Amino acid sequence: MPDNVDPCLCTHLIYAFAGMRSNKIATYAWDDVKLYHEFNALKNKNKNLKTLLSVGGWNFGTEKFTAMVSSAGSRQIFIKSAISFLRGYGFDGLDVDWEYPGSRGSPPRDKHLYTVLAQELMAAFEAEGKSTGKPRLLLSLAVAGGKSNIDTGYEVPQLGQIVDFFNVMTYDFFGPWNHTTGENSPLYALPNSKSTLNLEFNVNFAMKYWLKKGAPAEKLNVGFATYGHTFRLTSSAHGVGAPASGAGPAGPYTRQAGFLAYYEICSFLKTATVVWNTPQMVPYAYRGREWIGYDNVKSFQDKIAWMKKVNIGGAMVWDLALDDFSGAFCGQGAYPLINTLHSGLGVSTGCVPSRKPQKPPVPSGGGGGGSGFCAGKTNGTYPDPKDKSKFYECVNGRTYEESCASGLVFDTSCQCCNWP
Known part of the structure; x- marks a missing residue:
C-alpha cells in the first residue's frame, strides 16, 4: 500500500x-x-x-x-x-x-x-x-x-x-x-x-x-x-536448460503458479541449493523438482x-x-x-519534504459502520447530486468528499473529472 x-x-x-x-x-x-x-x-x-x-x-x-x-x-x-x-x-x-x-x-x-x-x-x-x-x-x-x-x-x-x-x-x-x-x-x-x-x-x-x-x-x-519464475523439473538435471514441464507451486502471498516475489524467494532459498550462473550473471536455485531463475x-x-x-x-x-x-x-x-x-546509480539521497502538502480526502460522516452520504452504499464513486464539480468516494461505509480541479466536473461515464 x-x-x-x-x-x-x-x-x-x-x-x-x-x-x-x-x-x-x-x-x-x-x-x-x-x-x-x-x-x-x-x-x-x-x-x-x-x-x-x-x-x-x-x-x-x-x-x-x-x-x-x-x-x-x-x-x-x-x-x-x-x-x-x-x-x-x-x-x-x-x-x-x-x-x-x-x-x-x-x-x-x-x-x-x-x-x-x-x-x-x-x-x-x-x-x-x-x-x-x-x-x-x-x-x-x-x-x-x-x-x-x-x-x-x-x-x-x-x-x-x-x-x-x-x-x-x-x-x-x-x-x-x-x-x-x-x-x-x-x-x-x-x-x-x-x-x-x-x-x-x-x-x-x-x-x-x-x-x-x-x-x-x-x-x-x-x-x-524483483521477482523470479519457477519451473517444475522433469528429470534429475537442474542447470539452465534442464527439461521442465510447467510452473512451480504458487507462493504463499503472491499466489500465482510459476511466480515468486523476492521476499518469497528468500524463504525458498533457506532449504534450496543456490547456484551463481556466471555466464549470464544471475542466480538460480533448485529444491527437489522446483527450480527458480531470479x-x-x-x-x-x-x-x-x-x-x-x-x-x-x-x-x-x-x-x-x-x-x-x-x-x-x-x-x-x-x-x-x-x-x-x-x-x-547515485540517485540523490536528499529527500526534501514539500512545503505545500497534497491534501488527502477528508472523511465525512462517521466511522466504518457507515453514516452520511455513503451509509448503506456499496464501495465506489458517486456524483454529488448538488454540485457537479464534486463527488463522493464510498469505502466500507465511510464517506470521502472529493473535488475536481478548477473548471472540471465529475463525469460518470469515466468515473473521473472531465471538461464540461
Whole structure:
C-alpha cells in the first residue's frame, strides 16, 4: 500500500494500472481514487518526486488500444480525458503500457498509429502546460524487450524524439511457458548456444537493439525484476536448460503458479541449493523438482556496472511490492534490491519534504459502520447530486468528499473529472 512505499527511493513512481472505457481513461479497481490520493501524497515527503499513471498492462490486452487509436476523434477523446484525469488526481504524467502494438491481435497499422498517439499526446501536454502555466505532463512508454515485438510495434527513431523516456521490460525472457528452465532476466546470452531465444532474450541484447534501432540512450530505462519464475523439473538435471514441464507451486502471498516475489524467494532459498550462473550473471536455485531463475543484490550490482559501461539512461523496476519492502524476510533491510539500485546509480539521497502538502480526502460522516452520504452504499464513486464539480468516494461505509480541479466536473461515464 502507499504507506509502505519509501518516497525517497525513486525519482518517479508509476501507479499501475488504469483502464479505459469508451476511449476515456478510467479507474480500474474500486478503491483507486482513495489510493490515488495516498499515492500522490507521497510527494509531501519528497518534493522532487514525480508520479505517473500507467494505462494498460499485459492483462488489459490490445483491443481497446486498437479501437482508441483508430481515428483522430477517438484519440482526442482519450487525450482530453487523460489530461483532466491526471490533473484532477494530482499525477505528473502518463505511462502508456500497450502490450503490444502490432501483435497479440493488434493489426500492423497500429505500429504507426502508436507513434501518432504519442505525437498527439505530447502536443496536447505541451499546449495544456503553456495555457495553464503548470509544468508539462510527462509521457513515458512501457515497451517490449523481445526483438520481434520491437520490430512489429515501434517506430523507434520517431518515438525517441517525442517521449520523455522508455521503460524497457527486460524480464519475463524465460518462464514456465518454456519447456526448459531459463533465467527471468539474464544479463547475457549463454555461451555455446545458437538458439534465437538464447541469443536475443537477455538484457544486453535487448537494450543494444533499442539503441541500434535509434532510441536515445539517455531516454532508455532498463527493466529490473524483483521477482523470479519457477519451473517444475522433469528429470534429475537442474542447470539452465534442464527439461521442465510447467510452473512451480504458487507462493504463499503472491499466489500465482510459476511466480515468486523476492521476499518469497528468500524463504525458498533457506532449504534450496543456490547456484551463481556466471555466464549470464544471475542466480538460480533448485529444491527437489522446483527450480527458480531470479535476481539478487549481486545481479543488480552487475547490471548497474553494465549500465554505466553502456551509458544507459536509467532503471525501471517491476515492482515495489515484490521487493522485501518490509525487510522481514531476507535479512537485508527494507527494499534491498531497489536500495541497491538507488545507491548504485547515485540517485540523490536528499529527500526534501514539500512545503505545500497534497491534501488527502477528508472523511465525512462517521466511522466504518457507515453514516452520511455513503451509509448503506456499496464501495465506489458517486456524483454529488448538488454540485457537479464534486463527488463522493464510498469505502466500507465511510464517506470521502472529493473535488475536481478548477473548471472540471465529475463525469460518470469515466468515473473521473472531465471538461464540461
